[in-house]
Amino acid sequence: MVENCNLDDTVTFSKNAVYNVEPGSSSAGIDAGDTLTVRDCLYAMLLQSANEAANALAEHTAGSIEAFAKMMNDKAASLGCKDSHFANPSGLNNPEHYTSAYDYALISRAAFKNPTVTEIDSATYYNLPPTSRVPTGQTLYSHHSMLRKNSGNYYQNAICGKTGYTTLAGNTLVTYARTDKIGLITVVLNGNKTHYVDTQSLLDFGFANFKNVKLKSSDIGTNFKSNLALIPNFNEYTIEPDDNASITLPNDADVSEVESAMDFEQSESPTANALCKIDYKYNGRPVGSVDIIAKKNANYEANTNNNTGEVASTATGNSNPTSTANTGTQGFSNVMLSISKKNMIIGGGIAGIILLLIIIISIRVHLAKKKSDLSDRELRIYGLLKNGWSATDCGISEDEAKYIIEKH
Template sequence: MTQFIKKVSSFFLCLFLTAQAFPGTAMAAADWPDNISVQADGAILMDADTGTILWGQNIHNQYFPASITKVMTALLVIENCRLDDTVTFSHDAVFNVESGSSNAGINEGDQLSVKDCLYALLLKSANESANALAEHVAGSREAFADMMNARAKELGCTNTHFANPSGLNNPEHYTSPYDMALIARAAFNNPIFEEIDSTTYYKLPPNSINKEGLAIYPGHKMMRKGSPYYYPEIVGGKTGYTTLAGNTLITCAEKNGMKLITVILKGSTPQYWADTRNLLEFGFNNFTSLKAADYEKTYSSITNDLNFSGLSITKPEALVLDPDSRIILPKTADFYDAQPELSYDISDDDPENAIARINYRYQDRVVGSTFLEINDSLVESAVKSKLDDAPGTEATETSPEAVDASAGKDAAKLKADRAAQAYREKALRPFEIPLTVWLILGSVGVTIAIGGLIIFMIYRKHKEEQDSLVRREQRLKRLKESGVSADEFDSLLQQRRGIYTTRKKGWRKGRFKFR
């Protein structure tokens, strides 16, 4: 019986959670927009907040990236250096470049800050700056390329291999539209990178070649107001070109709370500007970015229905949704068209207080996620309450009473901190359903099971009666066809029953007599 109750309870719990997750009648979700084309061989449009691919063409094919490589170079430098570090330009850094390639007029022995080198790298696409920064971070360009490949793997790149920090031609230096979008997303989510890359004018300090310094501007024409390709929503980007790579371009733009990234590989000039504009317009016109916490209601009752780690709290919200997480959907879709999937797979990169992730899936793609997080205000309230209850006195600070009170406060704070830490450790475990809930569900399940059994017995009896009537009708039909009346049949039936009863009684008497 116990096992039966558990099974029934589990069944009704599943029904409860299913009802919570699907409050209304499901409607067919709107199709994912795809009414766009580009002339570049490889291209992608990605949402920067969620990493969702909005549109793509040959996104996993391998291409030469040219100077958009420097986006990865800049990201690694920012992650591993201080901006005020001094970089000394070696002979190899200055002269180990292709003749006629982009440079910022920096000579062997010149010294610049990391910050100045990054501006030269991203705005002027200076190859000597890429080499010098690589040597400053890793000791050599080759060692830096190893770091680039390791970082690319961390970001999820599977079709990328870097051989140098600048993007100059090398058969072992390649990437894909999808991989480059992952790198660009990480870069534009870094505030230092975004600040430098979004700059439209910068003046490098004087050096041995440029005694008055050098004014530099971004090569990305869509960022410059005087350009016919100007696009006001552009955040930043990076151009690239070699004879093998063709025109390559990374672009980030932001509008109406939505941040988009485009990558063009193996493009042509001036078409790659038009391709980029078309991708951005397609994204802004067909999609919308929503904060999940503003709409998510499926999991709102969990904190009210469950006893969270046994903590006695004055506020109902033991867990809160991450306020900044977003999902992206077609404008013709509704938030509730995206199906939530609860997961306890939390990584070190996720918010510290997160105990679960909610992934949202629209048709065949993940369109964003949010986190269920511990409400820090509960811990802070608990600590404050314990401190307020600590022994104290109004004695002067130098009196023995004040010293004792201070010691009491310190001890109380230590105790409160330990209690808060213990709470966090318990709270970071997946929450459990209280025994009371199980008992209620079990009793409900038993009641329903008994009611179902009674209904089944009534149904079975009714069916037997109906079957008996059907059989009688069939017999009467056969009797009529054979010329025997119903009365004659009943008389014969009574006679047979009498004979059967007499025989049965005699058999029983004989049986008992035998025994």
């Protein structure tokens, strides 16, 4: 939703959006025919759990609730969810609407990477404009009591999250919290009035026992670098992890104990012109993925330019050597604690609401015959060529990339 709509777009509430909800379920008192902005609807949905706002946003985005449910399922699959199926945007009782704690953590991680989602979801109150039932307007307050300083459940490091409840799912709660060292996402499903206590226990445990480890070039490994050795003049470049890259490990673990594997599929939020990513596991559990980029070797170019300058001076009596260094582009790579998989019927619209925020309609360009003839490494470079090559950002010239495609 956030990535497909302008926040100032006008949303008109249909009768279906307003009345296609369970009696007694959460509402902001919005009636059929009322108009609000997308921004207003998002605040109503996230803070007040307004189910009519979720329905209206779904219709605004996809044309119908059914069409939006399909988008939700497609998006969930693209995030790696394997134990989820969504039937509506509100998450109200439906036997075909379910998820697991692990899948929900994947969905939440993607949502909270979006600064607009985090800004809206972290608010403790919002002034909703006048509607037909509330002509003077109203103030909506967040249902997530760990965010409110006047609450007995207040948690200092909590940033945002979403509450939920249905008779089938019980109390459900997702929470994003962070310190200056690490960020955590917790998911509690099928709670029985202990969801806040359980969440605090999970966060306390995570902060006390896990750490983020920043990766260095030496952590990539020689096997990966040798796979790029066919690129002509490759000694002009250094292969390094994204500057902001890190993986999450137990406090007593070392980066030397992790397993790694190259992956030429695009990461969830890829660094510009990344060559590939490396997936890391610890004791068989995923602990992070890091984008790998090629940076121009400043020392190599400086030496080359100096040598060129000396030759020019001998031949012409004039020397003006220059030196440039491309430091590449910085990107974003987040990690999360692995959560035990257990199927739970979702309640209160949590996963549906989070998915509503991050649906992206993606169009995939297939490589056709090229795809069957090229290796993963070549496919990655071929994709960069098709999508617009930037030698300055990537550090590898277009000619060198074409050399790989044509000769290997």
